[in-house]
Amino acid sequence: MGKPSSTSLWLTTQKKKRWPLMILLVLSVSTVGMILVRSAFDSCSVNGNRCGRFVAEKEETSGIKIGSPNPLGFMKSKLVLLVSHELSLSGGPLLLMELAFLLRGVGAEVVWTTNQKPVEADEVVNVLEHKMLDRGVKVISAKSQKALDTALSADLVVLNTAVAGKWLDAVLKDNVRKVLPKILWWIHEMRGHYFKAELVKHLPFVAGAMIDSHATAEYWKNRTHDRLGIKMPKTYVVHLGNSKELMEVAEDSLAKKVLREQVRESLGVQSDDILFGIINSKLSITFILYSIFKMIKNLLNLLFITGVSRGKGQDLFLRAFHESLEIIKETKKLEVSKMHAVVVGSDMSAQTKFETELRRFVQEKKLQKVVHFVNKTMKVAPYLAAIDVLVQNSQARGECFGRITIEAMAFKLPVLGTAAGGTMEIVVNRTTGLLHNAGKEGVSPLARNIVKLATNVEMRTTMGKKGYERVKEMFMEHHMSHRIASVLREVLQHAKVHSRTTK
Numbered sequence: 001m002g003k004p005s006s007t008s009l010w011l012t013t014q015k016k017k018r019w020p021l022m023i024l025l026v027l028s029v030s031t032v033g034m035i036l037v038r039s040a041f042d043s044c045s046v047n048g049n050r051c052g053r054f055v056a057e058k059e060e061t062s063g064i065k066i067g068s069p070n071p072l073g074f075m076k077s078k079l080v081l082l083v084s085h086e087l088s089l090s091g092g093p094l095l096l097m098e099l100a101f102l103l104r105g106v107g108a109e110v111v112w113t114t115n116q117k118p119v120e121a122d123e124v125v126n127v128l129e130h131k132m133l134d135r136g137v138k139v140i141s142a143k144s145q146k147a148l149d150t151a152l153s154a155d156l157v158v159l160n161t162a163v164a165g166k167w168l169d170a171v172l173k174d175n176v177r178k179v180l181p182k183i184l185w186w187i188h189e190m191r192g193h194y195f196k197a198e199l200v201k202h203l204p205f206v207a208g209a210m211i212d213s214h215a216t217a218e219y220w221k222n223r224t225h226d227r228l229g230i231k232m233p234k235t236y237v238v239h240l241g242n243s244k245e246l247m248e249v250a251e252d253s254l255a256k257k258v259l260r261e262q263v264r265e266s267l268g269v270q271s272d273d274i275l276f277g278i279i280n281s282k283l284s285i286t287f288i289l290y291s292i293f294k295m296i297k298n299l300l301n302l303l304f305i306t307g308v309s310r311g312k313g314q315d316l317f318l319r320a321f322h323e324s325l326e327i328i329k330e331t332k333k334l335e336v337s338k339m340h341a342v343v344v345g346s347d348m349s350a351q352t353k354f355e356t357e358l359r360r361f362v363q364e365k366k367l368q369k370v371v372h373f374v375n376k377t378m379k380v381a382p383y384l385a386a387i388d389v390l391v392q393n394s395q396a397r398g399e400c401f402g403r404i405t406i407e408a409m410a411f412k413l414p415v416l417g418t419a420a421g422g423t424m425e426i427v428v429n430r431t432t433g434l435l436h437n438a439g440k441e442g443v444s445p446l447a448r449n450i451v452k453l454a455t456n457v458e459m460r461t462t463m464g465k466k467g468y469e470r471v472k473e474m475f476m477e478h479h480m481s482h483r484i485a486s487v488l489r490e491v492l493q494h495a496k497v498h499s500r501t502t503k
């Protein structure tokens with residue numbers, strides 16, 4: 001396997017699948033960075049409901065149980081206003097766009113408005129707006145009579161991110177109180193500077209808040225209470241789910257094998273070496289959106305998709321990795337294959353102090369042969385196929401749900417994660433991975449956990465398998481669709497009750 005001839009033989013026998021196309025691309029493009037970008041663009045069928053985390057749910061459920069309704073079917077003909085604080089290629093707006101397409105898929109009337117638009121013409125905004133118009137989403141100006149009218153007549157208003165709170169007073173003015181009972185506020189932020197009264201003073205009065213991890217929800221509850229003296233509305237935690245397309249690769253052992261060999265070869269990692277990966281994707285883009293990126297390929301270098309930063313703990317991971325090598329050296333009895341580490345999401349051209357520190361550390365400790373840096377990339381699946389263990393070293397207490405963790409588990413990888421934030425809601429200590437503390441005190445425990453997994457194949461395999469089972473049980477896209485559907489149902493109910501009492 002891995003030779004072009006056997007691969008093409010395999011390709012011809014599997015014409016119906018989409019993956020061979022991707023693999024073909026993998027084999028035909030020489031640098032890994034390009035491979036990932038290309039495969040990301042081309043592996044999605046652009047039209048219709050085939051793509052997207054939410055939308056594919058419809059297909060899946062209807063395929064399994066004939067006539068079983070889409071969990072969001074009750075949204076048909078409902079008028080939904082989506083208020084985005086901006087329109088850009090970052091996580092918040094893109095998630096909201098997915099929701100827009102999902103709602104369109106069940107026949108809801110969807111209106112989109114962007115609160116902060118760049119003054120000058122902006123290609124990203126243009127492309128994204130056209131994409132929405134193509135799918136029947138109406139796009140209106142944020143500060144207009146139309147926006148006000150739509151808000152007043154809508155069945156549901158989704159306010160996306162804390163910053164979008166600015167829109168309420170600016171546009172609704174005296175009508176704010178009429179609209180609040182039908183607002184679902186989707187919050188993605190977890191940093192201190194969002195806890196400002198001017199942004200979130202209406203938060204206690206909306207129908208509900210939706211947040212992607214219990215840790216972040218807790219954090220918001222604490223902070224709004226302690227800093228602003230306000231109370232959160234009813235808060236729904238909606239964990240994200242793995243896209244169907246990711247699961248397809250994860251469950252295709254042949255595709256995984258090809259990707260694994262390809263990536264390992266590019267890094268100079270032998271097939272029986274052990275590879276630890278720290279992959280930070282700020283945003284794992286779902287397939288529905290690749291068609292968008294395809295249209296703006298030339299803007300790729302502007303995207304900040306993944307990256308290294310102190311909060312993600314790559315520095316502490318490298319220290320732990322070094323320490324684990326020392327432990328193994330000292331304990332000569334330990335039988336262990338050669339260990340490598342890959343840091344995905346690096347960008348030397350950014351020239352940040354942090355990037356420089358990481359490289360310097362690797363040089364000082366003479367780890368150049370075993371520590372590999374990989375540029376920012378849009379698509380992480382090939383790296384998940386290539387590594388043996390995922391390290392999730394996020395340091396923030398209120399860290400959101402890390403989608404990379406459930407993606408790794410889908411690939412049957414054990415996870416070494418920080419006992420902090422959303423990771424604790426995903427990884428079961430000693431069952432699907434091992435947890436260590438955040439901060440400097442976590443370095444030695446992480447080093448010992450690295451040694452543990454490096455020296456115990458069976459533990460790796462078992463944990464990987466358990467992680468996969470957990471994903472199938474809790475973190476699939478249909479789980480997410482159902483969770484979102486039940487939130488929307490409650491918000492509609494809340495709005496109805498409220499409008500009755502005020503009339």
Ligand SMILES: *[C@@H]1O[C@H](CO)[C@@H](O)[C@H](O)[C@H]1NC(C)=O
Binds near residue numbers: 215219
């Ligand atoms: C919230 O506050 C409680 C009690 O003060 C504390 O135990 C908990 O760790 C805090 N949670 C977060 C995420 O800050």
Ligand SMILES: *[C@@H]1O[C@H](CO)[C@@H](O)[C@H](O)[C@H]1NC(C)=O
Binds near residue numbers: 032
């Ligand atoms: C990674 O990025 C650096 C700096 O932007 C660039 O010089 C290098 O060629 C890139 N590597 C790959 C494999 O694309």
Ligand SMILES: *[C@@H]1O[C@H](CO)[C@@H](O)[C@H](O)[C@H]1NC(C)=O
Binds near residue numbers: 434
């Ligand atoms: C995880 O398990 C290890 C080993 O049993 C234990 O030492 C550690 O305290 C546990 N961590 C958490 C957060 O439960």
